[in-house]
Amino acid sequence: RKEVEQDPGPFNVPEGATVAFNCTYSNSASQSFFWYRQDCRKEPKLLMSVYSSGNEDGRFTAQLNKASQYVSLLIRDSQPSDSATYLCAVSTGAGKSTFGDGTTLTVKP
Amino acid sequence: EPEVTQTPSHQVTQMGQEVILRCVPISNHLYFYWYRQILGQKVEFLVSFYNNEISEKSEIFDDQFSVERPDGSNFTLKIRSTKLEDSAMYFCASSETTPAETQYFGPGTRLLVL
Numbered sequence: 001r002k003e004v005e006q007d008p009g010p011f012n013v014p015e016g017a018t019v020a021f022n023c024t025y026s027n028s029a030s031q032s033f034f035w036y037r038q039d040c041r042k043e044p045k046l047l048m049s050v051y052s053s054g055n056e057d058g059r060f061t062a063q064l065n066k067a068s069q070y071v072s073l074l075i076r077d078s079q080p081s082d083s084a085t086y087l088c089a090v091s092t093g094a095g096k097s098t099f100g101d102g103t104t105l106t107v108k109p
Numbered sequence: 110e111p112e113v114t115q116t117p118s119h120q121v122t123q124m125g126q127e128v129i130l131r132c133v134p135i136s137n138h139l140y141f142y143w144y145r146q147i148l149g150q151k152v153e154f155l156v157s158f159y160n161n162e163i164s165e166k167s168e169i170f171d172d173q174f175s176v177e178r179p180d181g182s183n184f185t186l187k188i189r190s191t192k193l194e195d196s197a198m199y200f201c202a203s204s205e206t207t208p209a210e211t212q213y214f215g216p217g218t219r220l221l222v223l
Contacts, residue, residue, distance in 0.1 A: 031209050032209040032210070038152075041198070042216070042217075043215060043217050044152060044214050045214070046212075049211060087151075089152075091209055093209040094164070095140070095157035095164035095165035096154050096165045096167070097142070097212060099153070099154075100151065101150075101151045102151060
């Protein structure tokens with residue numbers, strides 16, 4: 001089993017759609033959880049840190065379920081500029097972050 | 110806004126040659142990392158570095174790899190004898206205090222081994 005597993009994608013949605021990405025992790029000692037966005041051939045850029053209580057930033061909402069070892073990202077009213085690969089990253093806090101394979105999103109105008 | 114910088118942006122080398130990839134982490138950050146991403150694959154952790162020593166490393170980070178903080182600002186990754194399969198994008202990252210915090214990534218060095 002992969003340490004961090006994401007929806008395989010790709011997701012192709014029309015502008016304005018709501019899209020949800022899921023991520024599961026296998027290490028129960030994981031402490032920190034992040035969603036990054038990666039544009040083609042560029043570095044990952046932090047989208048959101050994910051907290052136990054869940055958090056929201058504009059059109060983006062992240063949820064964490066530690067009991068089920070599951071992290072999610074919801075994008076409302078998706079825009080063409082949201083088109084990218086979304087990476088789930090999990091850290092044990094001991095110096096190592098593990099990334100999922102990423103889920104590619106294309107939002108068509 | 111402070112950012113992680115990396116040089117060179119692209120490097121082409123012959124198999125068996127040594128390469129050194131350079132990074133300047135954000136100035137007040139204490140933890141530094143190297144990751145690699147082979148084309149079309151996921152971002153893979155190589156090593157983390159804190160207080161002038163390796164904090165954690167992955168199974169990819171074998172004896173061919175080494176890291177160093179030669180001065181107060183640079184953080185380097187050396188590959189002693191490059192292989193074809195070392196061709197990848199190498200990202201440096203840094204975090205302010207602990208790995209549990211957000212890691213900020215540099216723009217990467219694209220390494221091509223021929």
